[in-house]
Amino acid sequence: MSQSILPQIKKAAKKSLKAQNGALASVNAQLEILNGGLFAEGELPYFKDKIAPHGYAPLKPKKLEILQINVGYMCNQVCEHCHVDAGPDRKEIMTKETMLQCLEVIRNTGAHTLDLTGGAPEMNPNFRWFVEEAAKAGIQDFIVRSNLTIIRANKKYYDLPEFFKKHNVHVVSSMPHYTRGKTDKQRGDGVFDKSIEALQQLNAVGYGMPGSTLRLDLVYNPSGAFLPGDQAALEKDFKKALDEDFGIQFHQLFAITNLPISRFLDYLLASENYEDYMYALVEAFNPAAVANVMCTNTISVSWDGWLYDCDFNQMLDLKVSGKIKHIKAYNEEVLSNRDIVISQHCYGCTAGAGSSCQGTLA
Numbered sequence: 001m002s003q004s005i006l007p008q009i010k011k012a013a014k015k016s017l018k019a020q021n022g023a024l025a026s027v028n029a030q031l032e033i034l035n036g037g038l039f040a041e042g043e044l045p046y047f048k049d050k051i052a053p054h055g056y057a058p059l060k061p062k063k064l065e066i067l068q069i070n071v072g073y074m075c076n077q078v079c080e081h082c083h084v085d086a087g088p089d090r091k092e093i094m095t096k097e098t099m100l101q102c103l104e105v106i107r108n109t110g111a112h113t114l115d116l117t118g119g120a121p122e123m124n125p126n127f128r129w130f131v132e133e134a135a136k137a138g139i140q141d142f143i144v145r146s147n148l149t150i151i152r153a154n155k156k157y158y159d160l161p162e163f164f165k166k167h168n169v170h171v172v173s174s175m176p177h178y179t180r181g182k183t184d185k186q187r188g189d190g191v192f193d194k195s196i197e198a199l200q201q202l203n204a205v206g207y208g209m210p211g212s213t214l215r216l217d218l219v220y221n222p223s224g225a226f227l228p229g230d231q232a233a234l235e236k237d238f239k240k241a242l243d244e245d246f247g248i249q250f251h252q253l254f255a256i257t258n259l260p261i262s263r264f265l266d267y268l269l270a271s272e273n274y275e276d277y278m279y280a281l282v283e284a285f286n287p288a289a290v291a292n293v294m295c296t297n298t299i300s301v302s303w304d305g306w307l308y309d310c311d312f313n314q315m316l317d318l319k320v321s322g323k324i325k326h327i328k329a330y331n332e333e334v335l336s337n338r339d340i341v342i343s344q345h346c347y348g349c350t351a352g353a354g355s356s357c358q359g360t361l362a
Helices: 027-035 047-054 096-108 127-135 160-166 180-187 191-204 231-246 262-270 274-283 311-315 344-349
Strands: 066-070 113-117 141-146 170-174 216-220 253-255 298-301
Touching: 027 262, 027 344, 047 344, 066 096, 066 311, 096 127, 113 127, 127 141, 160 191, 170 191, 180 191, 191 216, 191 231, 216 231, 231 253, 262 274, 274 344, 298 311, 311 344
Parallel strands: 066 113, 066 298, 113 141, 141 170, 170 216, 216 253
Antiparallel strands: none
């Protein structure tokens, strides 16, 4: 790692790294760390060399199942672990023109799942229009990833549960823990209470209730430099605690490993946990998880229409390989023959039981 970078690294604050002019706001600085140090010196194997003996050189896509669209990096929260470096100061927002290009692809894709993410996707001024138009495409599973607190952030968002219900949106919500202390430590003071209120609102309109077709799933990320525990056990604990303490119901819990990029990488370096965390990821490498990593069945679209193998590659500006790189030139057949772009952060998706936006893999 460049010695010029280290003195500039600070613990995550109330602003995004970009707004702080932080060293790690630069994707080149992040890639320098991920490709250098432990890996360049041979202490740990590069990801490409780790997967090669298992027949994944190069890593290739399978049938496209998920079209994930990031409609903007603006968010009402500044979470310590955020790989998007989202926050209120981020102004990158998908325009209606790019949304129209996305809608054309949604109508013609072979994918069965549409996954809208951010930032807080609801903060895009054209979010509701986009959801209404996308819902008309009749895609099988229509996901919106919500941080929950946006529902309680301002009166204009209070009716989101009813809006989601009207369009049969599958709500996937961030919930770091079922306790106030651990949640607020990761996401900021007051986040837990607002999240509980939002979940109760969603339950009130039918989301997450036993037998309901209105899907409500939660996402758990570890609050520190460690891998998530067993997803099934975590789900059991979350369901028991949230039901007993607040009467809250939900369907599934997805346990997602924090990847060493953006603000979580900043945290790892500031807390001097980076090397230990990378060792933990590499030592927990599971070849069985490689077969199902989300980049093999997903295309990620950025707020400005560029195409990526996954949301994490998007944040490192590692665009898809080949000639088709933007939504306006989208060609599913051509993209299905690409090589997937990888780097050392990919260890996060293949550690232990594996990790994806849909939870564990193996």
